[in-house]
Structures are given as structure tokens and as C-alpha cells.
Amino acid sequence: MSAPSDRLTRALSLLDSLEPGAPERVQDNLDAFHPDTAELVLGYAFADVLGRDGIDLKTREMMTIAMLAAMGTAQGQLEFHMRAAMNTGVSREEIVEIVLQVSVYAGVPACMNAITAAKKAFEAAGKA
Amino acid sequence: MSAPSDRLTRALSLLDSLEPGAPERVQDNLDAFHPDTAELVLGYAFADVLGRDGIDLKTREMMTIAMLAAMGTAQGQLEFHMRAAMNTGVSREEIVEIVLQVSVYAGVPACMNAITAAKKAFEAAGKA
Amino acid sequence: MSAPSDRLTRALSLLDSLEPGAPERVQDNLDAFHPDTAELVLGYAFADVLGRDGIDLKTREMMTIAMLAAMGTAQGQLEFHMRAAMNTGVSREEIVEIVLQVSVYAGVPACMNAITAAKKAFEAAGKA
Amino acid sequence: MSAPSDRLTRALSLLDSLEPGAPERVQDNLDAFHPDTAELVLGYAFADVLGRDGIDLKTREMMTIAMLAAMGTAQGQLEFHMRAAMNTGVSREEIVEIVLQVSVYAGVPACMNAITAAKKAFEAAGKA
Amino acid sequence: MSAPSDRLTRALSLLDSLEPGAPERVQDNLDAFHPDTAELVLGYAFADVLGRDGIDLKTREMMTIAMLAAMGTAQGQLEFHMRAAMNTGVSREEIVEIVLQVSVYAGVPACMNAITAAKKAFEAAGKA
Amino acid sequence: MSAPSDRLTRALSLLDSLEPGAPERVQDNLDAFHPDTAELVLGYAFADVLGRDGIDLKTREMMTIAMLAAMGTAQGQLEFHMRAAMNTGVSREEIVEIVLQVSVYAGVPACMNAITAAKKAFEAAGKA
Numbered sequence: 001m002s003a004p005s006d007r008l009t010r011a012l013s014l015l016d017s018l019e020p021g022a023p024e025r026v027q028d029n030l031d032a033f034h035p036d037t038a039e040l041v042l043g044y045a046f047a048d049v050l051g052r053d054g055i056d057l058k059t060r061e062m063m064t065i066a067m068l069a070a071m072g073t074a075q076g077q078l079e080f081h082m083r084a085a086m087n088t089g090v091s092r093e094e095i096v097e098i099v100l101q102v103s104v105y106a107g108v109p110a111c112m113n114a115i116t117a118a119k120k121a122f123e124a125a126g127k128a
Numbered sequence: 129m130s131a132p133s134d135r136l137t138r139a140l141s142l143l144d145s146l147e148p149g150a151p152e153r154v155q156d157n158l159d160a161f162h163p164d165t166a167e168l169v170l171g172y173a174f175a176d177v178l179g180r181d182g183i184d185l186k187t188r189e190m191m192t193i194a195m196l197a198a199m200g201t202a203q204g205q206l207e208f209h210m211r212a213a214m215n216t217g218v219s220r221e222e223i224v225e226i227v228l229q230v231s232v233y234a235g236v237p238a239c240m241n242a243i244t245a246a247k248k249a250f251e252a253a254g255k256a
Numbered sequence: 257m258s259a260p261s262d263r264l265t266r267a268l269s270l271l272d273s274l275e276p277g278a279p280e281r282v283q284d285n286l287d288a289f290h291p292d293t294a295e296l297v298l299g300y301a302f303a304d305v306l307g308r309d310g311i312d313l314k315t316r317e318m319m320t321i322a323m324l325a326a327m328g329t330a331q332g333q334l335e336f337h338m339r340a341a342m343n344t345g346v347s348r349e350e351i352v353e354i355v356l357q358v359s360v361y362a363g364v365p366a367c368m369n370a371i372t373a374a375k376k377a378f379e380a381a382g383k384a
Numbered sequence: 385m386s387a388p389s390d391r392l393t394r395a396l397s398l399l400d401s402l403e404p405g406a407p408e409r410v411q412d413n414l415d416a417f418h419p420d421t422a423e424l425v426l427g428y429a430f431a432d433v434l435g436r437d438g439i440d441l442k443t444r445e446m447m448t449i450a451m452l453a454a455m456g457t458a459q460g461q462l463e464f465h466m467r468a469a470m471n472t473g474v475s476r477e478e479i480v481e482i483v484l485q486v487s488v489y490a491g492v493p494a495c496m497n498a499i500t501a502a503k504k505a506f507e508a509a510g511k512a
Numbered sequence: 513m514s515a516p517s518d519r520l521t522r523a524l525s526l527l528d529s530l531e532p533g534a535p536e537r538v539q540d541n542l543d544a545f546h547p548d549t550a551e552l553v554l555g556y557a558f559a560d561v562l563g564r565d566g567i568d569l570k571t572r573e574m575m576t577i578a579m580l581a582a583m584g585t586a587q588g589q590l591e592f593h594m595r596a597a598m599n600t601g602v603s604r605e606e607i608v609e610i611v612l613q614v615s616v617y618a619g620v621p622a623c624m625n626a627i628t629a630a631k632k633a634f635e636a637a638g639k640a
Numbered sequence: 641m642s643a644p645s646d647r648l649t650r651a652l653s654l655l656d657s658l659e660p661g662a663p664e665r666v667q668d669n670l671d672a673f674h675p676d677t678a679e680l681v682l683g684y685a686f687a688d689v690l691g692r693d694g695i696d697l698k699t700r701e702m703m704t705i706a707m708l709a710a711m712g713t714a715q716g717q718l719e720f721h722m723r724a725a726m727n728t729g730v731s732r733e734e735i736v737e738i739v740l741q742v743s744v745y746a747g748v749p750a751c752m753n754a755i756t757a758a759k760k761a762f763e764a765a766g767k768a
Contacts, residue, residue, distance in 0.1 A: 062183075097180060177424065227673075235622070288759065289736065289739075289759055359433065483545075497586060499549070567702075613704070
């Protein structure tokens with residue numbers, strides 16, 4: 001494996017601030033699929049977009065939780081970002097408010113799925 | 129028409145802070161459908177949920193924009209909340225960042241639709 | 257053009273009960289795309305599935321409205337089925353209830369889009 | 385814990401008619417998330433909307449199944465409402481028809497997921 | 513059980529070319545739900561539509577994978593069609609490209625779910 | 641405006657092969673939103689992903705059409721890619737087949753919306 005690009009390095013650094021230890025796990029998962037994936041997908045998501053200035057990472061995670069819960073198609077990633085949100089300073093009270101707001105824009109089933117994800121994140125945080 | 133409930137009054141007050149003048153227009157629209165709608169739907173959305181403490185209205189609007197853009201099924205309401213977001217203090221730079229973040233979680237077509245909505249909101253704000 | 261199959265004839269007959277005059281308009285639209293489309297798509301939808309016994313057409317239209325409103329991706333077809341629902345005996349009061357129920361399962365924006373469609377159907381029915 | 389509001393009491397009563405014993409389980413789940421959730425979410429869904437007159441509960445459950453199956457984002461809740469539908473008088477034959485109708489409006493994969501949920505509900509009903 | 517119709521026979525034959533052995537398993541699953549389902553759903557999907565000329569089966573499977581991954585509501589069926597795609601001649605390299613393209617049109621979470629499905633299909637193919 | 645990066649140049653070149661003249665129009669639209677958008681979004685979509693080897697552009701456009709039609713949230717972009725597909729060698733017969741296949745995986749309303757888009761593309765091609 002060649003040295004990671006500067007772009008990938010920045011992406012993995014942001015991912016590490018979302019969940020310490022995640023970069024190695026996520027990169028191994030993507031490398032086992034295809035060696036270009038980490039550079040392409042993480043590079044775009046975390047270096048090109050989420051690493052931009054203009055909105056702080058905590059607020060970005062609040063929006064990510066809201067979007068994933070509203071879309072309802074990525075429960076595992078919603079759980080990850082619930083934990084990541086807490087790691088960037090989102091409080092439990094704020095997560096409760098986000099989840100309730102989801103019920104307004106995406107309906108009660110989306111809210112219920114988000115409650116399930118949030119409870120797992122709260123439990124994981126309680127153990128840490 | 130009887131006097132609006134305290135709950136509806138609070139809902140309409142929040143709606144007015146999203147866009148001055150919107151309450152009358154929205155309530156007329158809903159009353160023409162069925163007289164219970166404003167109390168039920170606006171009451172739930174704006175008095176019961178969005179009017180809660182815990183997250184300020186500006187951040188709530190940022191999440192609403194992100195959700196509506198990611199879902200991609202309510203372009204007119206996305207345009208409304210783009211304007212509402214600016215009325216609650218979201219800057220153009222922040223809207224740009226939200227729209228780019230949408231591309232990561234919901235794809236480029238959702239981002240492009242959000243750009244269309246944002247440009248209309250920017251233009252409306254320029255005229256105001 | 258050859259004579260329509262028995263399956264297509266049954267499909268068009270059901271479509272005519274949804275909205276008198278619709279079969280000719282819909283078939284012309286589909287024929288202009290490809291001559292197999294009416295047989296395939298209308299045959300499946302209206303002869304094979306919706307024409308089955310077990311649930312009456314009125315209740316089927318109530319479910320169709322609910323689904324289209326919840327999915328939020330076919331506003332024109334939602335408007336058609338709002339009218340069709342009324343033609344099969346769904347009352348305005350029942351449409352109001354369906355639309356409010358959509359807000360629970362798919363959120364307020366989906367409900368608002370359904371209100372727009374319902375108001376058009378109510379207006380069309382008023383003119384008829 | 386203070387006494388439940390009249391609104392929550394009505395919501396839980398309707399939920400009990402959907403599945404005997406569900407209210408305690410659901411409320412415990414929601415209370416463990418945040419004590420306001422049951423009042424807000426169940427109050428809106430079951431007391432404010434689904435408990436309204438105008439459409440009987442059996443027909444409402446038929447529409448709920450259709451919507452959840454068409455949206456495809458809440459398989460667990462679809463299973464619950466398959467059971468609830470049967471508890472409010474929806475027959476197995478009617479569930480079959482709903483599931484087939486879903487294939488028309490939301491496609492075969494949504495229909496297949498609904499078949500999986502329906503078979504679980506049929507099995508649970510067979511054991512009861 | 514009566515003899516399968518010619519239409520169902522053609523549908524099951526196409527299904528067998530997607531995954532040897534699948535027809536019996538799928539038909540048993542559908543028959544246990546309702547005896548009309550296989551004829552209706554498989555007949556429509558595989559005999560009426562996918563068995564048509566004009567696009568070869570390999571390219572059809574590439575589009576099916578892309579659609580299911582983009583919609584994000586049928587992970588089990590996405591896994592099936594990942595294997596089916598490989599059985600109709602889609603290479604691992606091509607699956608990688610499809611999955612990356614999904615990230616553009618449906619976002620990174622949809623792409624990540626597709627990677628999970630693809631890795632399972634690659635592993636199953638490695639064991640075969 | 642500084643000179644476009646090599647990445648953006650490659651993206652715009654691919655976009656020009658989708659529809660001659662599109663690059664200038666699209667870039668103007670994106671620049672009017674924010675000067676970073678073209679580089680970020682078009683760079684990712686067209687240079688990083690769609691410009692990769694492994695699948696020819698014609699087949700990629702077939703998948704893009706299928707995805708956009710199945711998702712149902714970007715009708716304008718579906719129309720663009722219907723035209724682009726024809727510009728990369730997709731025949732009208734193939735577009736018909738794609739649209740019919742969409743009905744299987746995403747339902748008849750998605751298919752009907754795709755028919756509308758396809759007919760506009762056919763008409764535009766007839767005028768060219």
C-alpha cells in the first residue's frame with residue numbers, strides 16, 4: 001500500500017474526531033472492497049465537504065443525524081453518527097430534540113427508528 | 129371561527145418568526161381544506177415540537193433544510209425553509225455548506241435541487 | 257392497431273370507473289411511448305391486481321392515495337387518484353382523514369403536498 | 385411519574401386495541417428515551433389523528449400497512465401493524481390484497497418485504 | 513397444485529439463470545403466502561418485463577443493482593441481485609464501478625450499504 | 641476566475657459528451673451559487689467517478705436513468721440524462737426497456753414519470 005494522499009489523511013483525521021479508532025476500521029472495510037474506495041468516498045465526504053469551514057463539526061453532525069433519520073435507509077450509519085454527534089459535543093438533550101423534529105418532517109416511524117439508534121448511542125456512551 | 133387555541137397561537141407566532149406574514153397565508157390555506165388542520169398540523173409541528181427548548185430556532189432550520197433537501201419530496205417547502213432559515217439568522221455561507229453536505233448523504237441530484245431552491249431564496253432576500 | 261386483449265379491456269374498464277374518459281387519454285399517452293406499454297403496465301396494475309376481488313375499489317383507492325402521498329414522488333398521479341377516489345365513493349371527509357393520517361406516517365411535508373392535491377380534486381369535483 | 389394526560393390515556397387506549405399489552409411496552413421504551421416522548425408522539429399519532437372519527441380503525445390500519453410497505457423504511461413497524469391490522473378485523477385475504485397492491489405502486493421489492501412481514505404476522509396469529 | 517402457466521414457467525426459467533436453485537426456494541416462499549403470488553409477481557417481473565428483448569440480462573442486472581442500492585429499502589434483495597449479476601457475467605470490477613456510481617446519485621450511505629452487499633456476494637462467489 | 645483545475649476540466653469534458661453545450665450552462669448555474677461548487681460536485685461526479693474505466697459511458701447512463709427514475713426525486717435531471725443517454729448511444733428501444741424495468745423495481749408511478757421524461761427526450765431528439 002502506498003502512502004495515503006494528503007486528502008485521505010485529512011479525511012481520516014476528521015473521521016477520527018467523530019469516533020476514535022474508526023479510521024482504521026473503516027479503511028480496512030473499504031480496502032477489502034476496492035483500494036480506491038477510501039480515497040474516493042472518504043476523500044469526498046470528509047476532506048472535500050465536511051472538513052470545510054463555515055459550519056462547525058458539531059452542527060454538521062446534528063444535520064447528518066437529522067438527514068439519515070429522515071431518509072430511513074441507513075440505520076447502522078445513523079447509529080454511528082449518533083455516537084459521533086456525542087463525540088463532537090452534541091448533548092443527549094439535543095439528540096432528543098433532533099429526534100422529535102424528525103417526526104415532524106419525516107413522520108413517526110422515522111422518529112421511532114431514530115429513538116432506537118439514539119438509545120444504543122446513549123448506552124454506548126454510558127459504558128465508555 | 130372560534131378564537132384560536134393557545135397552542136395554535138404559539139404555533140402561528142413561531143411561524144411568523146420564520147416568515148413574517150406566513151401565518152395568515154398558511155392558515156387560510158389549511159382552513160380551506162378543513163378547519164381542524166391548522167390546530168392539528170401546525171400545533172404539532174410548531175407549538176409541540178419546534179417551539180421546544182433545547183435547540184435554538186436557527187439550528188432547527190438548518191436541520192429542516194438538510195432533511196427536506198435529502199428527502200427530495202417537498203421542493204416548495206424546501207424553498208420556504210431556505211427563506212425561513214435566512215430569517216432566523218442562517219447566513220448564505222451556511223446555506224452553501226448545508227447544500228454541499230446534502231450531496232454527501234443524499235447524492236448530487238438532491239444537492240442540485242437544493243441549489244435551485246437556495247438560489248430562489250437568495251434572490252428573494254436580495255429583493256427584500 | 258390490433259384489437260385490445262381481454263386483459264387490457266378489463267384494465268381499461270376499471271380505469272374508466274376511476275375517471276370516465278381516462279382510458280382513451282391514458283392509452284394514447286402510453287401508445288405514443290411504445291405500443292406494448294398499455295398492455296403491460298395497465299394490464300398488470302388494473303387487470304391483474306386492482307381488479308381482483310377481496311377489497312372493494314373504494315378502499316383500494318383510499319390505500320392508493322395514502323401510498324402516493326406517503327411516497328411523495330408522484331404528485332400528478334396523486335391528484336388523479338384523489339379524483340378517482342371521489343369517483344369510487346370516497347367522501348371529502350374521508351380524504352381529509354387520509355391526508356391527516358399521512359402526516360403521522362410520512363411527516364408534515366407529505367401531508368401538505370397531499371392537501372394541495374386534495375384541494376385541486378375538491379375544486380374539480382365542484383365544477384363537475 | 386405524574387398521571388398521564390387525558391390525551392395520552394386516549395392514545396394508549398387506542399394502542400391497546402391495536403395490540404393488547406402494547407401500551408406498557410411502547411411507553412416504557414419511549415420513557416427510557418425521554419419522558420416527553422410518549423405524550424408528544426403517541427398523543428399526536430393515536431389521540432389527535434388516528435382516534436378521529438370519519439374512518440374506522442380497520443380501514444386506517446389497512447392504509448397504514450400500505451404506506452409503511454410502500455415507504456420501505458420501517459420493517460419492524462410494518463410487522464407490528466400487520467398484527468394490529470388483524471386485531472382490528474383485517475382478514476388474511478385482505479392483507480394479501482394490500483400486499484399485492486403495494487407491488488403496483490411501490491414495486492416488487494417493497495411487495496416482497498411486505499410478504500415477509502405478513503408471513504410473520506400470520507404465524508404469530510396462528511400461535512395466539 | 514395445477515401445472516404452472518407458460519408465463520410462470522418462463523419467469524422461473526429466467527430466475528434460475530439469475531441463481532441456480534432460486535426458483536424452488538422463491539416459489540415455496542410465495543406459495544406459503546398465497547398461491548396466486550408467484551404467477552402474478554414473478555410473472556410480471558421476470559416473464560413480462562425482464563424476459564423481454566432489447567437489453568441483455570447482464571445489463572439489466574447492472575441496472576437492478578443500481579436501482580436497489582439507490583433506493584436503499586431492500587438490502588436482502590440487493591444481496592441476491594449482486595450474486596445474480598455475477599451469475600449473468602457482471603465482473604467484480606463492474607460491481608465496484610456500479611457501487612461507486614451509486615454514491616454520486618444516491619449518496620455515500622447508499623454506497624456504503626451497497627459495499628456491504630457486494631462484499632457478501634464476493635465472498636459467496638469465492639466459496640462456490 | 642482562475643483557470644479550471646485539471647479535475648474540473650476532465651469533468652466538464654465528460655459533461656460535454658453527455659450534452660454538447662451543457663458544461664457552460666451548468667457551470668454558470670453552479671458558479672452563481674458558489675464558486676467552489678463546480679469543482680467539488682462536478683469534479684466528484686464526473687471526473688472522480690463517472691470518468692473511471694471499467695464501465696463504458698453508455699452503460700453508466702443506462703444505470704443513471706434507472707436510478708433517477710426509481711428514486712423519483714429529480715425529474716428535471718432525469719430528463720437531462722434521458723437526452724444524455726441518447727447522446728452516448730442508448731437507443732429509444734433501450735430507453736423503453738429501462739423504463740419498463742423501473743416499474744418492476746420501483747412501481748408504476750415511477751415508470752409513468754419516466755415515460756413523461758422519455759417522451760420529452762424523444763421529442764427533443766426528433767427536433768435536433
